[in-house]
Amino acid sequence: SAMASRRETKISMTRFAKVMFRTSSLLLVLLALQPAIFASVDDAQAFALQAAEPYVKQGFQVREDYWGGDLGSGEKKAVRQQLFKGNEYWFWLGTEVDKAKVSVHVYDSDGKLAEESDGWEKGHFAAAHVIPKATGSYFIIVSVEESPEDRTHWALVYGFR
Incomplete structure (x- = not known):
């Protein structure tokens, strides 16, 4: 009976060790995947x-409100924003996915490209510069051109002066 008790203790300790090993292995895998x-x-x-x-140093005030979401490769999202003649705007798009390529473009309410030629795309950053010819609704089109992820988080902020 003392022998049986030791054997049961040994078996339950072995089970406990296996469960702990599996649990800690799962936790390690989750921690490794945590950024994703x-x-x-x-x-x-x-x-x-x-x-x-860099644009804040040039006098642009960044608005606190922003847009965000996630898109698959090749997908686009339109955001509508009221812009005012007499102001100058920059829209900045970013994602945390290093190898993603994103773009941002601005169109007027007639669907005509309304941005200046100094916009840029650098990997997982992009920017568009707008000096509205008229006050009105403008459409900012954000796009994940390509990404190694199925869905890529994006955020769009803007500033004016």
């Missing part, structure tokens, strides 16, 4: 704001 699992629009917004930094 927990990446978010907030991360993308941090990159969009990073793209805006």
